[in-house]
Amino acid sequence: MRINSFFYTIGQGFKNLGRNKWYTLASIATISACLFLFGLFYAIITNFQHVVKTAEEGVSVTVFFNEGTTEDQILAVKSDLENRAEVREIVYVSAEEAWEGFKEQYLGDYSDGFTENPLADSANLQIYLSDVSLQPALVTYAESISVVRSVNRSEVTATTLSGVNKLIAYVSGGIIVILLLVSIFLISNTVTMGISVRKDEINIMKYIGATDFFVRAPFVVEGILIGIFGSIIPLVIVYFVYTKAIEYVASKFTMLSSLLNFLPVEVVYNKLIPISLALGIGIGFFGSFTTVRKHLHV
Amino acid sequence: MERGYRRKRINRQIPEDEVITLENVTKSYSTGAPALNGVTLHIKRGEFVFIVGDSGSGKSTLIKLLLRELVPTDGEITVLGYNLRRIKHSKIPKFRRNLGIVFQDFRLLKDRNVYENVAFAQRIVQTPSREIKRNVPSILATVNLAGKYKSKINQLSGGEQQRVALARALVNRPAILLADEPTGNLDPNNSWEIMKLMEQINENGTTVIVVTHNREIVNAMKKRVITMKKGVIIEDEEEGMYIDED
Numbered sequence: 404m405r406i407n408s409f410f411y412t413i414g415q416g417f418k419n420l421g422r423n424k425w426y427t428l429a430s431i432a433t434i435s436a437c438l439f440l441f442g443l444f445y446a447i448i449t450n451f452q453h454v455v456k457t458a459e460e461g462v463s464v465t466v467f468f469n470e471g472t473t474e475d476q477i478l479a480v481k482s483d484l485e486n487r488a489e490v491r492e493i494v495y496v497s498a499e500e501a502w503e504g505f506k507e508q509y510l511g512d513y514s515d516g517f518t519e520n521p522l523a524d525s526a527n528l529q530i531y532l533s534d535v536s537l538q539p540a541l542v543t544y545a546e547s548i549s550v551v552r553s554v555n556r557s558e559v560t561a562t563t564l565s566g567v568n569k570l571i572a573y574v575s576g577g578i579i580v581i582l583l584l585v586s587i588f589l590i591s592n593t594v595t596m597g598i599s600v601r602k603d604e605i606n607i608m609k610y611i612g613a614t615d616f617f618v619r620a621p622f623v624v625e626g627i628l629i630g631i632f633g634s635i636i637p638l639v640i641v642y643f644v645y646t647k648a649i650e651y652v653a654s655k656f657t658m659l660s661s662l663l664n665f666l667p668v669e670v671v672y673n674k675l676i677p678i679s680l681a682l683g684i685g686i687g688f689f690g691s692f693t694t695v696r697k698h699l700h701v
Numbered sequence: 702m703e704r705g706y707r708r709k710r711i712n713r714q715i716p717e718d719e720v721i722t723l724e725n726v727t728k729s730y731s732t733g734a735p736a737l738n739g740v741t742l743h744i745k746r747g748e749f750v751f752i753v754g755d756s757g758s759g760k761s762t763l764i765k766l767l768l769r770e771l772v773p774t775d776g777e778i779t780v781l782g783y784n785l786r787r788i789k790h791s792k793i794p795k796f797r798r799n800l801g802i803v804f805q806d807f808r809l810l811k812d813r814n815v816y817e818n819v820a821f822a823q824r825i826v827q828t829p830s831r832e833i834k835r836n837v838p839s840i841l842a843t844v845n846l847a848g849k850y851k852s853k854i855n856q857l858s859g860g861e862q863q864r865v866a867l868a869r870a871l872v873n874r875p876a877i878l879l880a881d882e883p884t885g886n887l888d889p890n891n892s893w894e895i896m897k898l899m900e901q902i903n904e905n906g907t908t909v910i911v912v913t914h915n916r917e918i919v920n921a922m923k924k925r926v927i928t929m930k931k932g933v934i935i936e937d938e939e940e941g942m943y944i945d946e947d
């Protein structure tokens with residue numbers, strides 16, 4: 404394709420937008436609405452995931468050992484457990500450290516009365532998981548080790564968190580798929596409308612000897628342009644909504660904000676910008692391409 | 702006519718200067734009698750041919766077959782060496798670039814001006830911009846529209862609109878000009894102007910085929926006249942006349 408034909412095609416794509424203004428605006432508005440909702444969902448979900456992840460990182464399994472187990476034996480178990488995929492980190496807490504921690508946390512100044520360590524057998528391993536849903540398997544395994552006396556875990560937290568995580572993933576996935584289908588349907592309508600409005604022109608082009616590509620390309624360009632506009636507009640709006648929301652929560656609910664700990668807008672937008680653009684362009688391309696194939700028999 | 706006779710292929714070598722060849726061409730639409738029924742026709746490069754006949758005699762069907770808008774039900778059509786029954790879909794655009802086409806209803810782009818309508822034809826065949834800027838004014842001068850290049854289509858008379866359509870058909874220098882009732886919507890003066898322009902184009906070497914109902918012009922111009930009736934050619938004469946129907 405020649406360079407000036409390339410620009411002609413792009414130019415025609417732009418002109419198509421103007422030729423059926425109202426349909427174009429309707430399509431851009433719907434894609435914008437869809438991607439706006441998507442952006443909001445995305446911001447909420449990433450924040451929620453952030454909260455969940457922080458909580459997950461705090462979930463740990465504590466392994467206690469039989470009386471008389473030596474430090475070497477414990478460290479051997481530690482390195483054995485570290486080889487498991489679901490284990491993120493293991494912290495060894497010696498009996499002395501356990502006692503110091505206990506004193507600090509609960510006894511304060513009253514600890515002077517103890518001459519020896521009452522927690523002599525409380526050396527333990529604190530295991531942090533990379534994936535809380537795999538906690539039961541780890542617990543079963545740890546309990547089967549001979550020197551292990553008991554395993555403390557927080558079953559409820561682990562299953563709830565992984566359950567909530569899955570639920571969010573399914574619900575948001577479902578909503579996003581529906582929004583995308585609606586958008587594709589609308590673009591397809593716009594392009595169909597454009598094709599019917601320009602039937603005569605398309606016929607003339609065919610008589611003159613335009614290739615299929617040359618006839619079809621402007622409609623696909625039109626779809627892609629609608630997709631691009633339809634993704635930039637909501638990105639701008641969501642940006643303002645998000646920053647305002649953070650400010651508002653921070654000023655009105657001081658208590659809550661220390662608990663919730665929002666992600667900064669840059670972190671959210673690092674991924675939201677490319678995802679939204681890709682979705683917008685993808686919807687525009689897919690919607691127009693399939694429509695052109697279906698309705699434009701050239 | 703029995704099918705056995707019609708299906709017989711005539712092994713005729715197409716002469717080098719023959720640009721249009723129809724051998725026993727039949728075209729049936731889904732309903733009714735065939736619109737063309739076993740038509741055989743040869744046209745040489747540089748000829749000027751009128752096609753006349755009653756309404757419904759198959760003239761437009763013949764033009765559509767030559768454009769490869771329609772495919773024959775039976776028989777062979779060869780235009781400029783392209784076998785139009787076997788031509789691949791992807792080769793049709795390249796084939797059509799050899800044709801200039803003019804219709805009764807002009808078929809111009811009403812949202813663009815005169816210049817753009819003609820330049821459009823060149824853009825479609827991907828002519829470099831530099832050449833478009835040179836070719837369009839020169840062809841507009843040929844059809845006597847040099848002063849109107851900026852006008853909107855709806856500001857032009859019917860005759861002027863048809864001259865724009867003619868310029869568009871000619872700007873890509875076609876080997877064959879096909880016109881289906883080009884003067885059907887024009888008054889006598891404008892009709893003559895269009896016909897004279899087509900004669901001039903023909904004198905420069907383009908093969909011209911004109912479907913028309915204009916008896917006066919056909920009789921005055923002394924060209925080859927093909928007369929059709931009910932899907933068959935009933936008369937084909939050099940310097941022919943418009944045959945009156947009883």
Ligand SMILES: Nc1ncnc2c1ncn2[C@@H]1O[C@H](COP(=O)(O)OP(=O)(O)OP(=O)(O)O)[C@@H](O)[C@H]1O
Nearest residue numbers: 730731732736754755756757758759760761762763
């Ligand atoms: N798309 C179609 N479907 C079915 N029949 C058709 C179609 N187009 C034309 N016909 C029929 O084929 C026959 C020839 O039509 P055609 O248009 O070729 O006639 P014509 O000679 O151009 O007539 P006119 O002088 O009125 O333009 C007519 O009987 C017409 O009704």
Ligand SMILES: [Mg+2]
Nearest residue numbers: 760761762881
């Ligand atoms: Mg006709």
